[in-house]
Amino acid sequence: MSRIRLLPEIVASQVAAGEVVERPASVVKELIENSIDAGARKIDILIRRGGISLLRVIDDGCGMDRDDALLSLERHATSKIRSAADLHAIATLGFRGEALPSIASVSRFRLTTREADAVAGTEIIVNGGKIDIVRDGGEAPGTQVEVRSLFYNLPARRKFLRSENTESRNIEHQLHLQAIGHPEIAFTFVRDDRLVLQLPRAANLHDRIRDLHGNELLERLLPLTSAGLGKIDIGGLIGQAGVSRQTRAQQLVFVNGRAIESPVVTAGLREGYHTALMKGQFPVTFLFLNLDPASVDVNVHPAKREVRFRDPTGVREAVVNSIRRALEGGRGDWQEKFRAPNISPLSALPIERETRPIEVQPAFAQQTIETLPRVAPSGFEGPRKLPDTTTPAEERIDKKVPQQFQIIGVLNKLYVLMENADGLVLVDQHAAHERILFEELRRRMEEQGVPSQKLLLPQTFDLSPRDAEWVERNMSILQKMGIGIEGFGPNTFKIDCLPAFLKTSDPVSFMQRVVDDLKSASNSSSPLRLGEETIAKTVCRHAVKANDPLRYLEVEKLIQDLLGCDLPYCCPHGRPTMIQISLAELEKKFGRRSAIQT
């Protein structure tokens, strides 16, 4: 008897469903993508009990005639590609022709559709993959898909579903992704008969983000522009330095309108932010990459969650560059408004902790009273003038920074309190000074070049072929960083020089670390990248500490210098240098306002 048999069609669909339809959210994703590919301008989603009992997606897209509707339920039937050649340049979201039959095979499924100019529509009812009823129906133009009792015939899969709440949240997240990816489409989301989300058609991404996340987040986003590097077009919005989350949940990346996860892009993001992000935090991004469809392969993952780039290095570089530019460009803006980073709804706790011991350091208070009238007769009113100094560095700062802050005092010999248009700003004097010294020292060392110390014994070491290739290509960068390295046979290198600030006596393991570290970094790294840790350590020792009482003039200079920094928002270790407590938050705390309107 033959052991190998062809699987019945339904079983094959269910196997495919295992890949494509993982949970209700993946059904929503497939259906919304179909609607988008059908040119919908409005998509309504309705779910009940986490989408397990009912899930309905209604669009006003092009619809299908009866033959097409029936065909769409066959496996590998699609309107989106025709030949293998199309696979290389996929412009639509879907293309596998698997979603509908897969979903239909694991649920009680109902499809109604009508083309705009057709007299009557079609209604098809499928149960567990078997077409039960096909009949005429009268409905609005477009397509409506209703999925009931998901996985009713696959109890094993059903057991893997989480609670209804979790599944609802997953669906909502999926919806957010799609809504961000397609601001031109209106979305409504009804959950258990309650209208959760109503997004009108938005003119641009900006408006869509405002509708979804409110003004508060929007104000702290920076626009991204393409670095003008060839074929990769980058757009969207990213969080300012200091705006970060504990998880990757708000790190959204779209490639040609498709929400994806890509290690390449993630690495680019991390490198682009570099010290602007605290360790272990993730950026908030709405990053849109538009590439020639032929240079991206989406046919990697059945749910198309991952993509492959033909030129990953190019993509990463483009991401890094545009993020860097956006962050640096955002600096002026930031200074102008003097908005602090982490305005992210400060939880009640830290605020209480920071504000409770309100006692202005006596020494400082005295100093303020004594010196203020003499040094700056304008007192606390109006913009403060710089003391009479005209070194070029300060001129530069002076021009860029309208003095929209007033120093109130120093709290606990550590936090400089300032007032700006939005409320209260707290500056950590140690972190601020660290940042200033860090940039100063790094600049100085960059100008000087990295001194490099020859080793007594040159050492040879082997690398894996991939790492070796990388080293070959980046030899000149390594040289600039003060590492004397040259080829010494296939995949073998000789190292005879190390940056002078390094103490390591094991160049080989050091090089392995460098290769790992820099490979994920960018090719345009500063030659001092390897020294940043050392520099940060050095300046930490020299910076003013907590409990160092600062006189008024010192505080003023500190703030001015901080504003002149390239990345003033955080110290070299990534901790924030300043925190803003907005007037709105204060009003809320004092019960003057019930909640911040978003």
Next chain:
Amino acid sequence: MKFSVTKEKLLEGLQQVQNVVSTRTTLPILSNVLLQANGNEVHLTTTDLDVGVRGSFEAQVEKEGATTLPARRLFNIIRELPSSEIQFDVDGKNTASIRSGQSFFKILGLPEEEFPPLPKFEGAKVVTIRQKDLRDGLRKTSYAISTDETRYVLNGVLFSFKENKLTLVATDGRRLAMLDIELEFPRSHEADIIVPTKAVTELQRLLAEDGEVKVSMGSGQIAFDLNNTLLVSKLIEGNYPNYKQVIPSEAKERVTLERETFLNSLRRVSLLASDKSNSIKLNFSKNNIEITANTPEVGEAKESLPVAYKGRDLSIAFNPEFLMAPLRNLIEDEVFLDLIDEMSPGVLKIQTPFLYVLMPMRISA
């Protein structure tokens, strides 16, 4: 246990052993010093399990016995005692009563049995060295020990007993110091061992101008017996790098320098090589060395040193710290600096068998 002793003798004894005591340890007994009263002596022992020191002082022992007491605390108390006569009385529960003049202290100790014993050296190879020679040798080499812990074999001084001489070597991969001591020992005692930094530091403190030190080499351990004090240490396991191959076989140019003068000039000029990674440059021309350093946005320094130099013009950059370290630790009036070219090692020598190889720096623009 009961004894009386003078403050000076007790302090001296404690000073010899207390450095080894670990300040941070999870094992409380390691912060204690072991006191053992026998005959007319009290022995003191401390250890951090890697290095151990045993010393003694004379005392009038009324009742023999042993206990352990917190070393640092004991030392601080003894130092402050008002009178020079001290009575020590330890009861069966390891509680020590210390009386001196009008003062009385009671300190709680731990039982003697908990104290880890020092290793035994039976059947070990023994070599005798003059204390002065070893002290000098360590002083002239130990500053080059690597402080980076990624290559632990470099965290100590190599003692190489070969062909009737003891060669001491220390290096951190950028510079290397080496010195020979003539010595008589049987061929069977030839060995290469690495003594860890902590033991080297302690040894330098204990070694005196006169007398001899008996070195016993066991497996993985070494003991230095300095008559009344014993230092034992674990050895660093592993192979020391082949230091001979870094010593240049030739020298193109040689310049004779007055050590003090050269060191003082370097010290002054290096004030403007402020950041640690900065270099100092030596420009050699006929009968002159110009030493320069500069730090952008800070300033620069320059100093000329007349020397007998007849070679070609040459500029070479060094880490000032690396160049000054041997000069500080040598005692000779005259040193020789051998050079080949800008990118080859410089070698510092003196009349006796010593050399210091130093790699130059390269300033990439």
